[in-house]
Amino acid sequence: MALDRTSPNSLGFAKPPRDTRVVVAMSGGVDSSVVAAMLAEEGYDVVGVTLQLYDHGAALAKKGACCAGQDIHDARRVAEAMGFPHYVLDYENMFREAVIDEFADAYLAGATPVPCIRCNERVKFKDLLGTARDLDADCMATGHYIQRKMGAQGPELHCAADANRDQSYFLFSTTPEQLDFLRFPLGHLASKAETRALAAKYGLSVADKPDSQDICFVPNGDYAAVIEKLRPGAxxxxxxxxxxxxxxxxxxxxxxxxxxxxxxxxxxxxxxxxxxxxxxxxxxxxxxxPKEELATRLVPVREINWLGDAHFDARDEWHVNVRIRSTRPPKPAVVRPLSATEAEVELLDPEEGVSPGQACVLYAPGGSRILGGGWIWRGAARS
CATH class of the missing domain: 2.30.30.280 (Adenine nucleotide alpha hydrolases-like domains)
Structure with a gap:
């Protein structure tokens, strides 16, 4: 049934889907392909964009990585099947400078970096988002498992409905301005099985494609081999x-x-x-x-991106839940701002293996809202 012009469409705009241009960031995987196909079927003016992040897999990429080689072809095939335009943008130099080089240098400095966060922050949600605006898009949609909900003061970032697929740890640096422009159509799904069922429904060639694993430019999880190649003598x-x-x-x-x-x-x-x-x-x-030396209670955090309603440094402390690794559940903590972008985080229960270079993501207690986060630096203090 056609939507009334005064009624919001499924992406929150008060106009019909056919008058709503959406740039879909397509990695070539099943998630972003389903987003593009779903929006195209709903009648949106879809434009697919895929980033070539390295030389078609010839340099550092491995089989099954996103944004190179076969994945670009897969994204193109989905666009052709669903009848919307598709573009490939060469971001190889930008990706190396903004993500890969920092990854190598951080490891050389004894840190444990998380390059997927930097990729979202510096490439996908910055330059690609800017490209979407240049294409006169109303919004940009991605296949990330996270939810955007409207709150009293505007869009809020919330965990995915499926806790096993939630990607909030990797998206904490999304700014309020970016969140206003982004859409995440898969965040409400209960499981990845639902996504694959949708892919089969649309007849997509990627319906059974395996998920990409680990860091896209690190073959077989061998970080050291990549760093030695990038920094000889490391x-x-x-x-x-x-x-x-x-x-x-x-x-x-x-x-x-x-x-x-x-x-x-x-x-x-x-x-x-x-x-x-x-x-x-x-x-x-x-x-x-000994193992007890790994127990950490005080964690210094900087480069904080705050998504809460009040200013971050408007209070002496915030009682939140924090996650310091993507594989660990959020734990209660007290965050004491030192400035608008730095803080000391006190973990109520000490964590083991806290390392500089990891992210510290902040969540509202007892809820699904992401309040932001920052980067762990220096040496964290023992309990």
Missing amino acids: ADPGEIVDLEGNVLGTHRGVIHYTIGQRRGLGIGGLDDPLYVVKLDPETRRVIVG
């Missing part, structure tokens, strides 16, 4: 020492280790297991200690 050997500085063994490069790691240290024969508790790239030392 894997210089060094010493493994205990908290008192006693040498326990040698390692094959700091980039091969992460905070909290236990296996693969090569220092067997000890009475109690030891874990990586600190990385010191300047001295090329891997510092190990």
Whole structure:
């Protein structure tokens, strides 16, 4: 049934879908393909855009990665089948400068970066969003599993209905201005099975395509191999020492280790297991200690993006839930602002393996709303 011009359409605009232009960010996977097909079927003026982030997979990409090679062809096939225009934009240099180079440098500095967040922040939700505006689009839609809901003071960011697919950890840096322009049509679905059922309904060639895994430009999850390729000489050997500085063994490069790691240290024969508790790239030392040394209560956070209603530094403290790893559930914490973009986060229950370079995402207690987040830096303090 045709929508009345005065009634909002499914994307929240007071005009018919045919008069609503939507740029869909298409990675070539099933999620973004379903979004594009669904909106096209509803009658929207859909324009598909795919970013080529590296040289068709020849440089660093692996089979099954997004935004290269076969995935570009898959996105094009979906557009042809559903009858809407599709464009491929070469963002290779931008992606390398904004995401890959920082990833390598962060690892060399002993941090544990999350490049998927930087990609959303600096490429997809910045430059691609700008391209969508240049195309006179009313909004940009993506296949992310997250929800945009209207609140008393405007659009709010909420977790996906399916907790197993929720991508809020990777989207905390979405700004209010960006959120006003973005749409996430899959966020309300109860499971990925529903998405694949929709793909089958639309007859999409990607209906059974496997999900991409890990970081798109890291083959087989081998971070060290990529960093060595990007930064020759990065894997210089060094010493493994205990908290008192006693040498326990040698390692094959700091980039091969992460905070909290236990296996693969090569220092067997000890009475109690030891874990990586600190990385010191300047001295090329891997510092190990007992498990209790990993317990962290105070976490310094900067580059905070705040999505709450009141100004972030309008209060002395905020009682929230925080997530410091994508695989861990949010836990209660107190956030004490130091400025509009920096804070000290006190975890009410200490977490293990907190590392600089990870994200700290803030959630409203007892609800699904994302209040923003920031980046962990320096050394976090033990409990």
